[in-house]
Amino acid sequence: MTAQVGTRLRSDARDNRERILAVARLAFATEGLDVPIREIARRSGVGAATVYRHFETKEALLAEAFAEQMTACSAVVEEGLAAADPWLGFRLVVERLMEMHALDRGFARVFTSQVSQSVFAADRDRTLRMLLDLVRRAKEAGPLRRDFVLEDLVLALMANDGIRAESPEIRAAASRRFAALMIQSFMADPVPAPLPPAVRLPLTRG
Amino acid sequence: MTAQVGTRLRSDARDNRERILAVARLAFATEGLDVPIREIARRSGVGAATVYRHFETKEALLAEAFAEQMTACSAVVEEGLAAADPWLGFRLVVERLMEMHALDRGFARVFTSQVSQSVFAADRDRTLRMLLDLVRRAKEAGPLRRDFVLEDLVLALMANDGIRAESPEIRAAASRRFAALMIQSFMADPVPAPLPPAVRLPLTRG
DNA sequence: AGTCAAACGGACGGGGTGTTCCGTTACGTT
DNA sequence: AACGTAACGGAACACCCCGTCCGTTTGACT
Incomplete structure (x- = not known):
């Protein structure tokens, strides 16, 4: 079960929890949702089981991270x-x-x-x-x-x-x-406005 | 190696090849790229190895299918x-x-x-x-x-x-x-034109 | 310092995927 | 009809994933 927010956590547990969340936020933001839990655990310096102790399931982690x-x-x-x-x-x-x-x-x-x-x-x-x-x-x-x-x-x-x-x-x-x-x-009555600069996508170099 | 197009294939092989392609096209179109090769093989009534005999790799199958x-x-x-x-x-x-x-x-x-x-x-x-x-x-x-x-x-x-x-x-x-x-x-000088009908996406019912 | 429960992590089970191996089947030719 | 080989398919390999179990560690409190 996910640890209750109100419950006093042991100091190491609380640290781990926040570290996992920080790592997860960064990972999901830059790499998308399919970053494995194991990988998040590894980068957080904990075992996979610790992640699951703090967040019942991957979706729960996503919910809290976002x-x-x-x-x-x-x-x-x-x-x-x-x-x-x-x-x-x-x-x-x-x-x-x-x-x-x-x-x-x-x-x-x-x-x-x-x-x-x-x-x-x-x-x-x-x-x-x-x-x-x-x-x-x-x-x-x-x-x-x-x-x-x-x-x-x-x-x-x-x-x-x-x-x-x-x-x-x-x-x-x-x-x-x-x-x-x-x-x-x-716009209902569009007045052409200048656009932000175009982006060079990895396509035709022409 | 992928069978050469010019090479004469045995009749069953040729049939399988085209059936696999047809199944793959439908599957990739309606379900996306991550349909397993196994599943395409199953729907084609062949084994996975047969798919690989006709298409070196999954990407090769994609290329030909599209x-x-x-x-x-x-x-x-x-x-x-x-x-x-x-x-x-x-x-x-x-x-x-x-x-x-x-x-x-x-x-x-x-x-x-x-x-x-x-x-x-x-x-x-x-x-x-x-x-x-x-x-x-x-x-x-x-x-x-x-x-x-x-x-x-x-x-x-x-x-x-x-x-x-x-x-x-x-x-x-x-x-x-x-x-x-x-x-x-x-449009350089937009003249507001009527739009195709709006779509009801599974969101706020309001 | 001693104790004990909270917290930990490595290993495990179950499931999925791309790709290959190899013994078996069946087409096409004689 | 017989035969050689092209073609087949189930099983296996190697890898990755989620989620859990259980023996071990460690923080907190006396």
Whole structure:
């Protein structure tokens, strides 16, 4: 059973727990969700059993590892809601969410995972529902196209997750340009705006 | 070693080879690249060794299975090049490529795979290079934004691959809407156009 | 220092995958 | 019909994964 948060842990246990979480966050962010538990244990300097003593299953570890990312998403949405101009707030949310997802492969994946039973679905849906108000206001204010639906943002986020690159830096750059393009497409009366720099993907050198 | 194409195969061998290819194409298209070779062998009614006798490695099987999809891509681009209006041609290419990728998870994945050594990279790059002319003409004609680069299409295709859904139908519908959005964002002087219907993704029911 | 339960980690079982070995089958030719 | 070989397929190999068991270590408290 997962150790209770309220329960006093032995000092070594508490240290191990936090070290495992830190290692897991980094590993999942940079390498994706399929990093083996054993590998996380190895990098944490513990045995595999110790990881399982602290986290019932791999999904439990994922849930805890991404908890702060999840709340960071909520924070971004709240920031967007607080903006004076709803369209600016909406843009900010799109840009920030996509950047977060670009910098954390693992989180991006679980955020858009389709499994409704997932531990993340509830939090994600709450975050997205908060956005509904911002969307409504951005439509009323004019700049957001009327036929935009929340699912379009989900679509854009899933699409953003599809962007792969050799390094987090390149992926972030590609994601920035992608976000700018998507925002263009969400505008009711688009005024062409300059885009972030294009990225050089490992394709035709021509 | 993979059986030579020119070499006369025994009738049963030839039958098996084509059955394996057909099964592999369907499996990779509907279930993705990680369908086990064993499973493909089982569905083909042969042993695993028989698959390996016809295809040196799994990647070789992938290459051959997606060969016709690869040429279909070239055909789409040529169709686009042949269009009288380069912008219409460009739109057609984007829409058709994205639809193809939405209907074939496996092909989508290998087409945008970053491994330059990949057997697909050469064909893909040749196809993309053909597009350069269409892009240039679409820019000169006016509708395509001047700061568009070919990498943006690759970006869009990778993004399209990120769209996941429960069924191929839903994925295709989502992809259609996504393609329309991307095309909007590629326009130099966007005139808001109606979008294909929104998709109901398994998220907030609100 | 002594004690004891909490915490640990190496080894294990069960399952999966790509690929190969080798004894068996069956096609095609005489 | 007989025969040689191309082709076959089940079993095996090597590797990796998740999750658990159990004998050993170690922190905390007296």
